[in-house]
Each structure stands twice: as structure tokens, then as C-alpha cells.
Amino acid sequence: MSNNDTVYINQKSFKEKLVWLLDHFKREWQIYVMLAPMIIWFLVFLYKPMYGLQIAFKDYSIFRGIEASPWVGLEHFNDLFSNSQFLRAIKNTFLISFYSLIFGFPVPILLALMFNEIINAVFKRSAQTIVYLPHFISTVIIAGIVITAFSPSAGIVNTVLSWFGLDSVYFLTKAEWFRPIFIGSGIWQEAGFSSIIFLAAIAGVNPSLYESAVVDGASRWQMMWKITLPSILPTIIIMLIIRIGNLMEVGFELIILLYQPATYETADVINTYIYRQGLQSGQYDLAAAAGFFNAVVAFVLVMAANSISKRFSRTSLW
Amino acid sequence: MSGVLLQNIVKAYGAAQVVHGINLTVQEKEFVVLVGPSGCGKSTTLRMIAGLEEITEGQLSIYGKVVNRIAPKDRDVAMVFQNYALYPHLNVADNMAFGLRIRKMPKPEIKQQIKNVAEILELTDYLERRPADLSGGQRQRVAMGRAIVRHPKVFLFDEPLSNLDAKLRTQMRAEIRRLHNRLGVTSIYVTHDQVEAMTLADRIVVMNDGRIEQVGTPMELFMNPANIFVAGFLGSPPMNQMPGTVTEKGVEIDGIIIAVSGNLSAQVGRKVIVGIRPEHVSLQKEKGTTALPINLDLVEPLGSEALLHAQFGAHQLVFKTETQGSIDHLSDVSEVYVHASMVKLFDAETGEALPL
Numbered sequence: 183m184s185n186n187d188t189v190y191i192n193q194k195s196f197k198e199k200l201v202w203l204l205d206h207f208k209r210e211w212q213i214y215v216m217l218a219p220m221i222i223w224f225l226v227f228l229y230k231p232m233y234g235l236q237i238a239f240k241d242y243s244i245f246r247g248i249e250a251s252p253w254v255g256l257e258h259f260n261d262l263f264s265n266s267q268f269l270r271a272i273k274n275t276f277l278i279s280f281y282s283l284i285f286g287f288p289v290p291i292l293l294a295l296m297f298n299e300i301i302n303a304v305f306k307r308s309a310q311t312i313v314y315l316p317h318f319i320s321t322v323i324i325a326g327i328v329i330t331a332f333s334p335s336a337g338i339v340n341t342v343l344s345w346f347g348l349d350s351v352y353f354l355t356k357a358e359w360f361r362p363i364f365i366g367s368g369i370w371q372e373a374g375f376s377s378i379i380f381l382a383a384i385a386g387v388n389p390s391l392y393e394s395a396v397v398d399g400a401s402r403w404q405m406m407w408k409i410t411l412p413s414i415l416p417t418i419i420i421m422l423i424i425r426i427g428n429l430m431e432v433g434f435e436l437i438i439l440l441y442q443p444a445t446y447e448t449a450d451v452i453n454t455y456i457y458r459q460g461l462q463s464g465q466y467d468l469a470a471a472a473g474f475f476n477a478v479v480a481f482v483l484v485m486a487a488n489s490i491s492k493r494f495s496r497t498s499l500w
Numbered sequence: 501m502s503g504v505l506l507q508n509i510v511k512a513y514g515a516a517q518v519v520h521g522i523n524l525t526v527q528e529k530e531f532v533v534l535v536g537p538s539g540c541g542k543s544t545t546l547r548m549i550a551g552l553e554e555i556t557e558g559q560l561s562i563y564g565k566v567v568n569r570i571a572p573k574d575r576d577v578a579m580v581f582q583n584y585a586l587y588p589h590l591n592v593a594d595n596m597a598f599g600l601r602i603r604k605m606p607k608p609e610i611k612q613q614i615k616n617v618a619e620i621l622e623l624t625d626y627l628e629r630r631p632a633d634l635s636g637g638q639r640q641r642v643a644m645g646r647a648i649v650r651h652p653k654v655f656l657f658d659e660p661l662s663n664l665d666a667k668l669r670t671q672m673r674a675e676i677r678r679l680h681n682r683l684g685v686t687s688i689y690v691t692h693d694q695v696e697a698m699t700l701a702d703r704i705v706v707m708n709d710g711r712i713e714q715v716g717t718p719m720e721l722f723m724n725p726a727n728i729f730v731a732g733f734l735g736s737p738p739m740n741q742m743p744g745t746v747t748e749k750g751v752e753i754d755g756i757i758i759a760v761s762g763n764l765s766a767q768v769g770r771k772v773i774v775g776i777r778p779e780h781v782s783l784q785k786e787k788g789t790t791a792l793p794i795n796l797d798l799v800e801p802l803g804s805e806a807l808l809h810a811q812f813g814a815h816q817l818v819f820k821t822e823t824q825g826s827i828d829h830l831s832d833v834s835e836v837y838v839h840a841s842m843v844k845l846f847d848a849e850t851g852e853a854l855p856l
């Protein structure tokens with residue numbers, strides 16, 4: 183919409199705007215009907231629970247209910263930030279997310295670039311299917327596979343180690359192994375499926391760019407670097423923004439399934455901490471405060487990533 | 501030595517053969533235009549020359565060297581694409597430098613090349629811009645610039661002007677021809693637009709359905725089309741066509757005998773298609789002309805010329821005539837005169853021009 187239109191609409195009286203709005207709904211109601219399930223989902227599952235956020239600032243008990251529980255201000259936040267377990271969880275959340283980003287983010291892009299170079303259609307389709315598959319396996323089964331693979335007695339990893347005469351290691355009880363295993367299995371599960379979006383972006387590149395480059399003498403390698411990668415850069419940036427925005431959302435179901443007290447040191451993240459405090463120990467107010475903190479940080483991250491990208495690359499989510 | 505030599509070039513996609521054995525010699529420094537209806541195999545032929553499509557059969561030579569098995573980059577050709585194929589993430593200068601950098605030309609030399617070519621194409625002020633910030637005509641010039649900086653032996657153009665509006669197309673057409681006169685690089689230009697073909701070409705190659713129908717200078721093709729297809733394809737409006745029969749004195753159409761130049765005696769009785777170009781009639785009776793009685797039903801003024809739509813017996817014909825500043829004198833035209841040398845005869849069955 184141009185500036186002129188905006189001014190024009192702003193100059194209308196309230197009544198005129200209302201008429202315009204009703205008219206608009208009358209004309210476009212089908213679109214709103216299609217939109218409705220999503221809006222309802224958001225309202226019911228994301229906005230209504232926000233009402234309960236207030237218990238982060240209250241001394242909440244189930245028996246008194248939300249309304250009757252007395253306000254306690256920032257007491258829960260004070261408790262959290264003087265609690266070494268929570269501070270450890272923040273650190274672990276950031277480290278796990280950060281390493282996942284560093285090691286995990288480029289993998290789907292590389293996969294997409296590699297698939298794009300495969301000429302044999304049958305081989306390409308089989309390879310793609312194979313890397314997409316783990317995405318469709320439920321987390322519980324993924325955890326089972328990981329646990330089995332790294333088991334000290336029969337696990338494939340220790341079997342391979344034994345071929346080289348190395349002692350078997352009980353990886354899942356070792357704090358220093360938790361992050362590599364968790365991040366590695368995350369990549370194994372999702373990298374293939376995430377590559378679809380980059381493949382779609384690559385498919386959108388004008389084929390005559392490549393033909394022109396071929397006539398100019400570019401090799402496949404040069405075309406990948408000088409045409410494909412720059413062409414999908416906007417997609418990469420959008421995906422990076424989304425990833426950074428989700429930095430606080432580590433896949434905590436898998437952590438819960440894989441960690442044990444011996445590995446809390448490196449494995450316990452904010453969400454698993456919330457889960458233990460809230461659901462296992464019944465400290466709902468403290469858990470709500472931790473969740474609130476998590477959400478605020480995530481919000482700031484998304485906003486920051488978006489505005490940075492807008493400034494430096496003319497690409498942004500909104 | 502010929503610039504580009506096509507010998508029996510065939511292209512098949514699987515079982516479907518789309519180019520059926522083309523023979524063509526493009527001379528050094530010549531500007532040859534491949535023209536024909538959409539889908540007739542022009543682009544395929546051009547892309548085989550560029551090396552973007554494999555040649556199924558036949559032999560292709562560029563400057564005396566057989567290049568069937570030579571990679572596109574080593575053929576020393578540059579191609580301008582219909583959609584320009586500019587790299588959206590690179591500015592104009594980098595777009596033009598792309599091929600040179602790949603060829604590892606030294607930086608100062610690249611810079612000099614781009615400066616020169618930008619001056620020729622009047623792009624100097626736009627070197628820093630991205631393609632998205634250019635007009636259609638400017639993008640087209642960048643695409644040309646990218647080909648020119650490489651100093652190739654052969655330029656290949658695939659409908660480079662068809663994404664431009666009519667006015668810009670006329671302008672760029674002249675610019676391309678001027679550039680050719682200046683640079684003198686062997687060029688093969690594909691278009692479906694017969695006006696572009698007529699105006700640009702040293703020689704035109706008319707293609708239809710994967711075959712060459714005729715090769716010749718624009719005027720040769722216009723004046724002496726080898727068959728009905730070429731006659732109908734070149735010229736606007738197209739040549740008028742009527743069925744007739746050859747007689748001793750000329751060709752007979754619905755009882756009217758039209759004088760024809762040449763020796764008809766061997767053809768008497770033959771069923772033919774009579775072709776008369778809209779431009780090749782006059783409103784004045786002259787020596788050697790035949791009068792065609794017509795019923796005028798519409799005069800379309802085009803400015804300096806006008807189109808006369810008329811009935812001639814059962815046939816709907818179009819004639820083109822000068823207006824001399826007014827079309828008033830055209831409204832009562834009832835006869836047009838056609839000179840015997842302007843009447844073309846084609847065999848009714850094969851469509852081939854009769855040898856007269």
C-alpha cells in the first residue's frame with residue numbers, strides 16, 4: 183500500500199472505517215474462514231495459557247487457585263538466579279543450542295548442494311529418501327536407537343571401537359559425551375528433512391544462469407559457489423533467523439530421554455529444569471518464572487536476529 | 501574459412517527428432533538470423549552450436565575446427581539469452597566480469613574491458629547497480645555487454661529482444677546491428693519475429709518444423725520465396741494467396757487471366773497457388789500490368805501507408821498503398837494493377853515455387 187492510501191484511510195471517520203471493515207469482511211469472508219482454525223489454535227493453546235503466566239509473580243498453590251494466590255513480585259526470579267542448578271541450565275541451554283547451530287545449521291545446506299549435484303535421478307531419489315526417513319521416527323524411538331547404538335555391551339559404536347583394540351566406553355553416563363551425542367543425533371534426525379527447503383530454493387534458480395555460466399566456462403564447483411549459494415542466500419538467512427529465534431528451544435524431549443543424573447552437568451537445560459521443578463516437584467510458580475524468562479530471551483533473540491538481517495542483507499522475516 | 505559450419509545436424513530427444521539434418525554455412529563476420537514459427541527448432545539449433553545441447557548426428561565446425569565433442573567454454577562463443585540470465589546478486593560490473601574472472605584474466609585488464617564495453621553500451625553510470633534496479637533495456641544491454649567483453653569468435657543470440665516492449669525493441673534492434681557493424685563478430689541470431697529478421701540479417705535462414713526452408717538475403721527471400729511457407733512467413737501483411745491454373749497467357753483465377761513473367765509453356769494446365777504481395781500492386785495502370793477488379797470493403801490508414809481490404813471474386817485480399825497525405829482518394833478504388841514480374845506461382849501440391 184502506498185503512503186497516499188494510508189493517509190486517505192486515516193482521514194476517514196470511525197464510522198466510515200467500520201463500514202469499510204464490514205464491507206471487507208463481506209467480500210473476503212472465505213479467507214477468514216480459512217484462517218480461523220489457525221487463529222483459534224493460537225488463541226486456545228498459546229494466548230489463553232498466557233493468563234497463567236501471572237503465577238510467575240505469585241506464591242501459587244493449586245488449592246488457592248490463580249486468583250487467590252498472593253503476589254510476591256520478583257521473588258521467584260531472585261530464587262532462580264541464586265540457584266546454581268538454574269544458572270547451569272541456562273549455560274547448558276545456550277551451549278547446546280549454540281553448538282547445534284554451528285554444527286547443525288550448515289549440514290542441510292551442504293546436503294542440498296550435494297543432492298543438487300547428483301545427476302542420476304534414481305540414485306538421487308533413493309539418497310534423499312534415506313536421509314529424510316529419520317525425521318519421521320518418533321523421538322522415543324530415536325532415543326532407543328541412540329541408547330542401543332552407544333550401549334557399552336552390544337552397541338555398534340563400542341563394537342567398532344573394540345575392532346581397533348579400544349576399551350568400551352559407557353558414553354551416556356559421561357558428561358563430556360552428552361553434547362556431541364545429543365547434537366549428532368539431532369543432525370542425523372533432522373538434517374535431511376531440513377534440506378528440502380534449500381532444495382526448493384535451489385530449484386527456483388533460473389536455469390539459464392547456469393547455462394550462461396557454462397558458456398562462460400564455469401566449472402560445477404564454481405557454479406555452486408558463485409550461483410547456487412548466492413541465489414539461496416536469502417533462504418539461508420531466513421532459516422538462520424528462525425533458528426536463532428528458536429535457540430532457547432532445545433529438543434528437550436530427547437534430552438529427558440537421554441540424560442541421567444550423571445550427565446546433568448552438561449545435559450540439564452532450562453526446559454528440563456522447568457519440567458523437573460514444575461511437574462515432578464510441584465513448584466509451579468518457580469517453573470512458570472523459569473519459563474517466562476525463557477520466553478523473554480527467545481523473544482529478544484528473534485527480534486534481534488530479524489533486525490540485524492534486515493539491516494545487513496535486505497532479507498527479513500517481517 | 502567459414503565461421504560456423506553445420507553439416508547434416510540432427511537433434512533427437514529420445515525417439516522424438518526435432519531437428520532433421522540442417523546444412524548451413526555462416527561466413528566469417530556474417531550476421532545470420534534463424535527465423536521461424538515457435539517450436540520449429542531454432543533454439544535447439546543455437547544451443548547445439550553453443551554446446552548446451554548434445555548434437556545427435558552431423559558435424560559442427562567453428563572456424564574450421566570440429567567442435568561436436570568440445571566443451572562450450574572451449575568453443576569461444578558467447579550467448580545472449582532471452583531472459584538475459586543476469587546474476588541477480590551481482591552488480592552490472594561483476595556480471596560483465598563473471599566470464600573474464602572465470603578465465604582468470606588479470607584484474608586491471610578486466611577493469612579496462614568493462615570500462616570500454618560499458619562506454620559502448622552507455623552503461624557507465626550503472627556499473628554499481630544490481631539487475632533488479634535496471635530497466636528492461638538496460639538489462640538487455642548488460643547481457644550483451646557480458647557477451648562482448650569476452651571477445652568471442654561467435655555471438656549467439658536467442659530471442660534477445662522478445663522481453664522488451666515494441667518501441668524499445670526497434671531501438672535495440674538498430675543498436676545490435678550498429679554494434680555488429682562496429683565489432684564485426686560472426687553472429688547467429690534466433691527470432692520468431694520476421695521484421696527483426698529482415699532488418700538485422702545479412703542472410704536469413706527460414707526454418708520450419710526442424711528443417712531449413714530457405715536461406716538468402718532479406719530481399720532475395722522477400723522477392724523470391726522458395727515456397728509457400730516462406731512466402732507466407734516473411735512480409736507483413738503476408739502475401740495474398742489464391743488457387744489458380746496456368747494457361748498460355750498467364751495464370752487464370754476464376755476466369756480472370758493475370759499476366760506472369762517467364763516461360764509458362766511447360767507448365768500449362770498446372771494447378772498453382774498464385775502469390776501477390778500486398779505491396780506489389782499499384783493503383784495506376786502501367787505497361788505490363790493486369791487489372792484486378794476488386795470490391796473494396798475497408799481502408800485502414802497506417803499513416804504514410806494504408807491497407808486496402810478487398811474482395812477479388814471469392815478471395816479476400818489485402819493491398820498496401822501510399823496515402824500521400826490523405827486516404828480520400830482510396831475510397832472509390834475498384835481496380836488494382838499488378839505487374840507480371842510481381843506475380844509468384846507455387847505448385848498447389850508441394851508448395852514449391854515454379855521455376856519460370
Ligand SMILES: Nc1ncnc2c1ncn2[C@@H]1O[C@H](COP(=O)(O)OP(=O)(O)O)[C@@H](O)[C@H]1O
Binds near residue numbers: 516518540543
Ligand atoms: N528437452 C526437450 N525434450 C523434448 N523435446 C524438446 C526439448 N526441448 C525442446 N524440445 C522440442 O523441440 C522442438 C523445438 O524446440 P525449440 O528449439 O525450443 O523451438 P524454437 O524454434 O521455438 O526455439 C519443440 O517441439 C520442443 O517441444
Ligand SMILES: [Mg+2]
Binds near residue numbers: 542543544659
Ligand atoms: Mg526458442
